Amino acid sequence: VRSAVSRSSSSNHLLTRTFATESVPERKVAVLGAAGGIGQPLALLMKLNPLVSKLALYDIGATPGVAADVGHVNTRSEVTGYMGEEQLGKALEGSDVVIIPAGVPRKPGMTRDDLFNINAGIVKSLCTAIAKYCPNALVNMISNPVNSTVPIAAEVFKKAGTYDEKKLFGVTTLDVVRAKTFYAGKANVPVAEVNVPVVGGHAGITILPLFSQATPKANLTDDTIVALTKRTQDGGTEVVEAKAGKGSATLSMAYAGALFADACLKGLNGVPDVVECSFVQSTVTELPFFASKVKLGKNGVESVLDLGPLSDFEKEGLEKLMPELKASIEKGIQFANAN
Numbered sequence: 001v002r003s004a005v006s007r008s009s010s011s012n013h014l015l016t017r018t019f020a021t022e023s024v025p026e027r028k029v030a031v032l033g034a035a036g037g038i039g040q041p042l043a044l045l046m047k048l049n050p051l052v053s054k055l056a057l058y059d060i061g062a063t064p065g066v067a068a069d070v071g072h073v074n075t076r077s078e079v080t081g082y083m084g085e086e087q088l089g090k091a092l093e094g095s096d097v098v099i100i101p102a103g104v105p106r107k108p109g110m111t112r113d114d115l116f117n118i119n120a121g122i123v124k125s126l127c128t129a130i131a132k133y134c135p136n137a138l139v140n141m142i143s144n145p146v147n148s149t150v151p152i153a154a155e156v157f158k159k160a161g162t163y164d165e166k167k168l169f170g171v172t173t174l175d176v177v178r179a180k181t182f183y184a185g186k187a188n189v190p191v192a193e194v195n196v197p198v199v200g201g202h203a204g205i206t207i208l209p210l211f212s213q214a215t216p217k218a219n220l221t222d223d224t225i226v227a228l229t230k231r232t233q234d235g236g237t238e239v240v241e242a243k244a245g246k247g248s249a250t251l252s253m254a255y256a257g258a259l260f261a262d263a264c265l266k267g268l269n270g271v272p273d274v275v276e277c278s279f280v281q282s283t284v285t286e287l288p289f290f291a292s293k294v295k296l297g298k299n300g301v302e303s304v305l306d307l308g309p310l311s312d313f314e315k316e317g318l319e320k321l322m323p324e325l326k327a328s329i330e331k332g333i334q335f336a337n338a339n
């Protein structure tokens with residue numbers, strides 16, 4: 001359900017008037033997997049976002065409680081809980097942004113790829129429903145392994161005839177969040193001022209933080225850069241081990257997911273110069289999907305930005321990650337076409 005103002009996205013006149021009166025367009029956001037470790041705090045953070053007018057919380061169980069709870073927060077959006085597959089269509093209908101943190105998380109000793117067998121099927125069925133009920137929505141894929149679940153989603157949408165490469169995003173924001181935090185600690189600069197692009201994919205060595213481009217600049221030694229890179233690549237595992245069998249990152253992920261969804265909403269609303277890193281369809285390298293800086297606009301991806309100048313260490317990292325990322329992408333494509 002959109003207002004006359006948001007429907008007229010091609011009309012600069014109406015948008016100008018919208019911002020001049022400080023009203024914002026109506027936007028529906030759906031969270032699939034909303035009762036989970038990420039889903040619940042993410043639902044809360046999206047409830048706090050003034051750009052959201054409708055918040056649909058979907059899961060296979062427990063969403064009535066989550067929706068009743070979050071719904072009492074006195075902010076703009078109207079919250080509805082949807083439970084079970086028969087309610088999925090209603091949850092999705094009219095959505096502008098769909099965020100997917102549905103699926104199983106890692107336990108110590110597992111790789112993200114070990115989640116493939118369960119999560120690939122979940123993502124496939126959810127994306128089949130998205131193609132049917134809200135084919136124009138921006139999809140924010142959180143479910144792991146992101147390097148494979150994004151290609152699965154693309155194939156499902158292609159088969160349904162709804163694929164728009166501008167509207168599919170693998171959420172890699174947590175890698176950026178971590179890189180910023182770890183860099184600020186070592187560089188001794190205010191964390192709120194830090195920017196670090198993180199490119200490649202979202203698993204182990206496929207996560208490539210570009211500390212040579214980090215700002216504010218700091219004179220860090222090569223050893224420190226190597227250690228920062230490794231800590232960013234292993235950030236997920238650090239949390240999995242600390243949680244000792246009780247799952248993976250949920251709170252920092254909810255923060256990162258909310259940040260990325262907010263950027264998508266701002267882009268849709270015509271806010272200029274919204275740039276975030278994300279794993280998207282790309283021609284930046286020879287791989288069909290790659291994470292890099294992306295400019296967000298009224299239709300999703302406005303442009304995918306180049307990697308910029310890389311240090312020798314980063315060039316080496318880029319070369320090393322390509323075969324693993326390629327295999328993960330191909331695994332996703334194969335799954336989607338074989339099942």
Ligand code: NAD
Nearest residue numbers: 033035036037038059060102103104105142143144174253
């Ligand atoms: P969780 O087990 O706490 O929650 C997952 C939720 O998904 C559960 O509530 C479950 O009922 C629900 N679910 C399962 N099948 C579903 C279906 N078919 N439809 C709707 N909901 C369904 O797990 P979590 O800690 O919230 O993690 C979720 C996923 O996010 C995992 O795959 C994890 O690896 C991934 N993750 C990604 C990132 C990232 O940076 N992209 C970061 C952290 C976690």
Ligand code: LMR
Nearest residue numbers: 106144235236237248249
């Ligand atoms: C993360 O980076 O925290 C997530 O991908 C979850 C995981 O399994 O590490």
